[in-house]
Amino acid sequence: MPWTREDLAKRAARELRDGYYVNLGIGIPTLVAxxxxxxxxxxxxxxxxxxxxxxxxxxxxxxxxxxxxGKQTITELATSSFFSSSxxxxxxxxxxxxxxxxxxxEVAENGDLAxxxxxxKMVKGMGGAMDLVAGVRRVVVVxxxxxxxxxxxxxxxCELPLTGANCVDMLITDLAVFERPDRxxxxxxxxxxxxxxxxxxxxxxxxxxxx
Amino acid sequence: MQPDKAGKKVFADAKxxxxxxxRDGMTVMSGGFGLCGIPENLILALRDSGAxxxxxxxxxxxxxxxxxxxxxxxxxxxxxxSSYVGENREFExxxxxxxxxxxFNPQGTLAERIRAGGAGIYxxxxxxxxxTVVAEGKEQREVNGEIFVLETGxxxxxxxxxxxxxxxxxxxxxxxxxxxFNPMMATAGHxxxxxxxxxxxxxxxxxxxxxxxxxxxxxxxxxxxxxxxxEQRTVRKRA
Numbered sequence: 462m463p464w465t466r467e468d469l470a471k472r473a474a475r476e477l478r479d480g481y482y483v484n485l486g487i488g489i490p491t492l493v494a495x496x497x498x499x500x501x502x503x504x505x506x507x508x509x510x511x512x513x514x515x516x517x518x519x520x521x522x523x524x525x526x527x528x529x530x531g532k533q534t535i536t537e538l539a540t541s542s543f544f545s546s547s548x549x550x551x552x553x554x555x556x557x558x559x560x561x562x563x564x565x566x567e568v569a570e571n572g573d574l575a576x577x578x579x580x581x582k583m584v585k586g587m588g589g590a591m592d593l594v595a596g597v598r599r600v601v602v603v604x605x606x607x608x609x610x611x612x613x614x615x616x617x618x619c620e621l622p623l624t625g626a627n628c629v630d631m632l633i634t635d636l637a638v639f640e641r642p643d644r645x646x647x648x649x650x651x652x653x654x655x656x657x658x659x660x661x662x663x664x665x666x667x668x669x670x671x672x
Numbered sequence: 673m674q675p676d677k678a679g680k681k682v683f684a685d686a687k688x689x690x691x692x693x694x695r696d697g698m699t700v701m702s703g704g705f706g707l708c709g710i711p712e713n714l715i716l717a718l719r720d721s722g723a724x725x726x727x728x729x730x731x732x733x734x735x736x737x738x739x740x741x742x743x744x745x746x747x748x749x750x751x752x753x754s755s756y757v758g759e760n761r762e763f764e765x766x767x768x769x770x771x772x773x774x775x776f777n778p779q780g781t782l783a784e785r786i787r788a789g790g791a792g793i794y795x796x797x798x799x800x801x802x803x804t805v806v807a808e809g810k811e812q813r814e815v816n817g818e819i820f821v822l823e824t825g826x827x828x829x830x831x832x833x834x835x836x837x838x839x840x841x842x843x844x845x846x847x848x849x850x851x852x853f854n855p856m857m858a859t860a861g862h863x864x865x866x867x868x869x870x871x872x873x874x875x876x877x878x879x880x881x882x883x884x885x886x887x888x889x890x891x892x893x894x895x896x897x898x899x900x901x902x903e904q905r906t907v908r909k910r911a
Contacts, residue, residue, distance in 0.1 A: 526900070528849055546705070546779065583767070587806075589780060590778075595801070595802065625802075
């Protein structure tokens, strides 16, 4: 049985470590915040200029000056700090953020990532995604294993325009988890969703991987 | 421009603050992230100035009918330099009809280009965008096996920024995530005009807590009728 969106977020949350500064992308990655283990100290960064993101506000307590990178109203914590966009991306580009969890359209077997544009469709922009994958120490991608028409999204090469070259360290899909120890190595099949076999995964994957 | 004398930076309203500063074909930086921390009053005044063929440098392009969406509705913008423009249908229409030129910059590259422009730095090499379309046509340099892309500093004829509080000297303090691109843009405008929610006398703001020193601000107004629209109102239930 393939993993659900919540399962994917839970699995990505297992990559968190005590003391980590973490940036979560929009969509499933945002749900990872719901599964931070109790007692673990993780600081969430929002690239519009905040460290220490709190939960959504109670109704009536929304503050137009306090939003996350998805433009949602949020709250601050006793430990929070605010800063400019250039300081924020200094943290990101400078390697001060330990982990980023992002969505994807395609991932290639060499670690290339495409998640920002489909030629011929209206392009909304890359936002901070290119900076995140270029600067954050460890990049975890969460995506559906196949597109709606069944095509493989983990492929030999990305066909869509790249967000970053050789930048993905771990790939979590609804069928399996792939990881590589460093950015010179191939991906290895690490885990399978319940009831899913390695043969099934191989049949639905374009990319070459070990294990 | 001619340096303003101390204490002569305060203007009565947005219209008078932009008087003599706007012209067709100029480049304008406009602060904010989404609709958070945008100079609402100065955007309206820029619209009413009638200046056309503008190049606008702003992380986003507002929404239909608010923020920079107002300048799109009147076709005053020729080119946008942004990182994300997903919230605006009129923008999409003009772009697909090729009425509007769009230059995408990665958000951090955009922020740093503005910071560099304001600090007199020609350019910088960054890993961001290496191996992507963003790097095409740009000088690249390999250092220790990694590719870095040359990105150049950005300046503007006019920067319009929004702060929470400011004094008559132009010292500014921002509030929470409404800071975003405003501090860098304040440094990168040939002329910078700031609007604030609360304009105070010298000495009221703590000098240790100033985010933008007054040297970067040539004109300042007390803003009026802040709408401070929220794009994604998200709340949780009380337990």
